[in-house]
Amino acid sequence: xxxxxxxxxxxxxxxxxxxxxxxxxxxxLHMSPISSAAYAEAQQDLQLLPEFCLSSIGYVRSVILVSxxxxxxxxxxxxxxxxxxxxxxxxxxxxxQKFYSLTPHYISSDPYPVLHDVDAKLxxxxxxxxxxxxxxxxxxxxxxxxxxxxGYPVVFAVFAVRKDATRYADIINAVCASYRLSLDELTKxxxxxxxxxxxxxxxxxxxxxxxxxxxxxxxxxxxxxxxLYYYSLAWELHLxxxxxxxxxYGR
Numbered sequence: 640x641x642x643x644x645x646x647x648x649x650x651x652x653x654x655x656x657x658x659x660x661x662x663x664x665x666x667x668l669h670m671s672p673i674s675s676a677a678y679a680e681a682q683q684d685l686q687l688l689p690e691f692c693l694s695s696i697g698y699v700r701s702v703i704l705v706s707x708x709x710x711x712x713x714x715x716x717x718x719x720x721x722x723x724x725x726x727x728x729x730x731x732x733x734x735x736q737k738f739y740s741l742t743p744h745y746i747s748s749d750p751y752p753v754l755h756d757v758d759a760k761l762x763x764x765x766x767x768x769x770x771x772x773x774x775x776x777x778x779x780x781x782x783x784x785x786x787x788x789x790g791y792p793v794v795f796a797v798f799a800v801r802k803d804a805t806r807y808a809d810i811i812n813a814v815c816a817s818y819r820l821s822l823d824e825l826t827k828x829x830x831x832x833x834x835x836x837x838x839x840x841x842x843x844x845x846x847x848x849x850x851x852x853x854x855x856x857x858x859x860x861x862x863x864x865x866x867l868y869y870y871s872l873a874w875e876l877h878l879x880x881x882x883x884x885x886x887x888y889g890r
Contacts, residue, residue, distance in 0.1 A: 646810075646813050646814065646817060648810060649810065649813075649814065652668060652671075655723060656672075656673070656674055656723060656724055656725075656796070657674075657722055657723060657724075657725065659671045659672065659673055660673050660674055660677035660725060663677070663681070663685070663799060663801065664677065664680070664681045664684070666801065666803070668801075669800065669801055669804035669807065670688075670798070670799065670800040670801065670804060670811060670814065671798070671799065672691075672693065672796050672797070672798050672799075673796060673797060673798075673799050674724055674725040674726040674795070674796055675692075675726045675794050675795060675796060675797050675866060675869065676725040676726045676728070676729045676873070676879055677725055677726075678797050678799055678882075679870055679873065679879040679880050679882050680879065680880060682880070682882060682886065684801055684802055684803070685799040685800065685801060685802065685886070686799065686800055686801075686802055686805065686886045686887060686888040687797050687798065687799050687800075687858075687885055687886065687887050687888060688797075688798040688799070688800065688815060688818075688858075688887075688888050689858060689887040689888065689889065689890060690815065690818070690819070690857065690858055691797075691798040691815075691818055691856060691857070691858055692794050692796060692797050692798065692855070692856065692857075692858040692862055692866075693794070693795050693796035693797075693854065693855075693856060694792050694793060694794040694795060694854070694855045694856075694862050694865075695782040695792060695793055695795070695853050695854055695855065696782075696786065696792040696853075696855060697782055697783050697786040697792070697853075698780050698782055698783040698853060699780060699781075699782035699783075699793070699853050699854070700780060700853070701763065702724065702727045702730070702761075702762075702763050702780070702781045702782060702793075702795070703761075703762050703763075703778055703779060703780055703781065704718075704731060704759055704760070704761055704762075704778070704779040704781060705754065705759065705760050705762055705775045705777070705778050705779075706754075706758065706759035706760075706775075706776065706777040706778075706779070707754055707758050707759065707776055707777070708758060708759070708776075708777065709777060710735075710739060710741075710759075710777065710779055711739060711741075713735065713739075713741050713743050713758060713759055714740075714741040714742055714743065715742070715743065715744065716743050716744065716758035716759060717743065717744045717745075717746060717756075717757045717758050717759075718731075718735075718743040718744065718745050718746070718757060718758065718759045718760065718761070719745075719746055719747070719748025719749075719756075719757040719759070719760035719761065720745055720746065720747055720748060720760075720761050721748065721749075721750045721760070721761050721762060721763045722747060723750055723763045724763045724795065726793075726794075726795050726796065727761060727763050727781060727795065728761065729869075729873050729878050729879060730781055730785060730793060730869070731761050731781060732745075732876070732878055733869075733872050733873060733876060733878065734781065734784055734785065734788065736876055737788075737872060737875075737876065738784075738788045743758075743759070748760055748761075750762065750763065754775070759777075761781075781793070782853075789868065791864075791865040791868050791869070792855070792861070792862060792865045793865070793869070794858075794862050794865055794866040794869065797858070797866070798818070798858075800888050805888065811888070822856050822857075825856075863885055866885070867882065867884075867885065870882040
């Protein structure tokens with residue numbers, strides 16, 4: 640985002656979501672996008688930027704369960720979990736336990752959509768949108784399943800700042816302004832942004848232009864309500880700590 644409005648005094652740290660989660664929790668980062676589930680675990684140290692998130696309303700295609708069997712038959716089966724997105728791991732466990740009454744055996748697995756050693760697998764991100772290397776009998780989109788079962792969108796990621804960094808208000812506000820410019824660029828110059836994404840991710844088979852239409856970045860009141868519902872079910876099933884309310888930066 641900072642190529643649109645360069646900011647001085649800002650160090651950008653590229654990393655996988657799971658790494659960003661750990662770095663923000665430990666204090667190695669002052670602010671970062673993180674998995675929604677990670678906020679629940681570190682809420683005592685964090686505040687959320689009230690304007691921004693990463694969400695989808697229904698079908699998203701980049702968070703899928705691939706399976707050898709129908710989802711209803713996965714109780715007692717081995718399900719592989721990609722560790723790329725903590726939110727999606729919790730999301731899958733809620734869906735299987737709460738809405739299908741299933742208790743699979745979960746193991747950590749590689750991120751690729753192959754089912755050699757497991758009955759089903761959570762696949763996330765670019766790997767979920769690549770050309771399939773083997774037949775996949777069943778593919779379930781978790782965003783779509785969640786909407787069907789709950790009526791709510793999924794908020795996969797939030798933008799958080801450490802409470803001990805809020806003294807840097809001018810810098811935080813400048814970063815927020817840069818975020819806004821980036822979203823404006825996506826809206827007004829989407830063909831250019833999409834073409835850059837195609838060049839950067841040539842192995843993706845899915846239509847990137849359509850993919851961007853499925854994502855929502857504005858953290859609306861509806862999405863805040865949806866996120867609290869996700870937290871309530873995760874707490875009910877002992878998957879995440881209780882989140883009584885969202886602590887918002889500047890509010």
